[in-house]
Amino acid sequence: MHSPTLTDVARAAGVSYATADRVVNRRGSVSEKAMRKVNAAVTDLGYIRNVAAANLSQKRTYRFVFLLPDGPNAFFQTIRQIIKAQGQTRENTTLDHIDVPAFDEDALRAHLAGLRGQKIDGVAVVGLDANGLAPELNGLQGQGVPVVSLISDLPHDQRAAYIGIDNIAAGKTAARLLGLAHGGQPGLVQLLAGDLTARDHRDRLEGFQQVIAADFPAITLLPLIEGRDDNVLIQKAMTDRLATHPDISAIYSLGAGNSGLIDALIAQPQRPLVAVHELVAHAKTALTDGLFHFVIDQRPEEEIDAALNLMRALIDNVPPPPTKPILPTIYLRDNLPPHPEQESI
Amino acid sequence: MHSPTLTDVARAAGVSYATADRVVNRRGSVSEKAMRKVNAAVTDLGYIRNVAAANLSQKRTYRFVFLLPDGPNAFFQTIRQIIKAQGQTRENTTLDHIDVPAFDEDALRAHLAGLRGQKIDGVAVVGLDANGLAPELNGLQGQGVPVVSLISDLPHDQRAAYIGIDNIAAGKTAARLLGLAHGGQPGLVQLLAGDLTARDHRDRLEGFQQVIAADFPAITLLPLIEGRDDNVLIQKAMTDRLATHPDISAIYSLGAGNSGLIDALIAQPQRPLVAVHELVAHAKTALTDGLFHFVIDQRPEEEIDAALNLMRALIDNVPPPPTKPILPTIYLRDNLPPHPEQESI
């Protein structure tokens, strides 16, 4: 009735504890035959390593490193806070984060190289859609350090897993929300991106355009504004655009820098429908105030949590937890999370 | 640098390990003075019990019991599956569930009474808005067995916590989604409830009405249909209503029994906007097929997970995990979770 221990496995395989241990922990000096017997016993009895006991014996601590884009981006500030909080909560776990110049492949490569040889158990990196990182990524993983991509993916074969939302689905979701909110009437929609070299932005754009084209033919899209996630740039561009097109019925901002968008909107008499990404402080306020109507969020807490659980499973060599997919979540002013202060009782 | 052990605490307090143990585990036979010294050392060093080690030494297993409404309700079938899956995943944990006649206070009381004296570490119960359960609930908690309410709340003072969504917020969310989707045009909206004696249904109704009244005055609400979550009843009532009011622009079904709603809709030429609750199989299909437009879900996986984490924290006498609030989540056809089969890589 109790789960089998390694001693049970050894007994069932007809070998000593030491040999069983050598097999499951790959310490070498075992014959093929012993290996087979032990492995058979393992699957037979359904042995699973008691990680708690193992960590206890080793005083095991985990160290995970996050590589995040630097800069004032509110979303990544949130990410940093979450990482800090998780680091204090999780047992035997230290979490570090390194700020890397945003969208800079060379800088990222240098930082990855700097991690080589360090005592690290896992790396989570906000990916870039570039191939020049392969040597460093594969080098780390060759040393047994799992690398997962977070929020924005790396090439598939260069990371153990991607933790983040499906950005095509996110774009489609935004399109359908705004489309439905036109109530079948025609409309003029302005799209606002950060940088189309970023994979997530491209994906969102693509999803949005697909759904509008397929299901909302009465809606016209104005030429895209690329705002580089820069508040000042965005405010200026949007103010101009709203002046030349006072009949804009909706805006979809698929990147960051939405403070600039708020500033542009607040100065205008029109109140188009607005959908943006990431429920950071100013987005929450704008939602409450009626400036924004939809916020699509990727639940960063869950992403960090999933990334950590996954990296632990990978180095513990344990079946990874059943992955609840990370889905874009829609916030209206009515289903906002309460302030963290007011704990639910 | 390493977290202090009970031995450290004992040394700091100037007492033996045995005494420190007697204090932290409340075994009695300790003087006031010793108690103070030990407790001071505990807070001083920031001692936190190593639960893993403790469980290891005791071969501790946890047994949690869920009391769920019986019947064919697809949502609770899902809940049952999740509980089963979690029971297989979690270490040292057995999860049982007991089916209790739905909305039956006496039956629930009897089952709660039956749990007294059993070797149980925690109870999660789908609450009823009734006061007659107080003796049993308090009895269990008096024995040190935490009771949490799940999905539908119990009176506040009779449970340790409520794990579930804010149903008023859920109703408001539905209202705003449907309201916005009218694009400022007038509309005729049909509400469909299960049983207004159920707290969650009442709350959703209230939230919905509030938002419509406040922000969408052009929308008229038809008289509520109470369908008792019964597919046949619902199909009939809705078919009738659609016949007499072919100009219904939207439907909000705030309870269960949506297969009946689907059957009614499918036979009609009109395609009103439809918002329902809980992303069960048939709702997912209807969303994909365009019969439903919005599904508001409470993420049952997270609820079960949160309930289990909380109950563990309560009996381990450990600070409970930071509660991410459980929020109503909106699904469109575009942000549906992938099938569980196709694991994310």
Added chain:
DNA sequence: CAAAAAATGATAGACGTCTATCATTTTAGC
């Protein structure tokens, strides 16, 4: 077949906690 190499066995100690037992010291009661 002897010597070297490889494989295996046996076992002790550590990790932090819990349980239990027994000896010793301190306090309270009279």
Added chain:
DNA sequence: GCTAAAATGATAGACGTCTATCATTTTTTG
């Protein structure tokens, strides 16, 4: 101050795993 009761100390063994060491057996090699 003596006895009984209460409080404290000391310590061993268990939980399951890891690490390490050393002895012994088996296999390989020439």
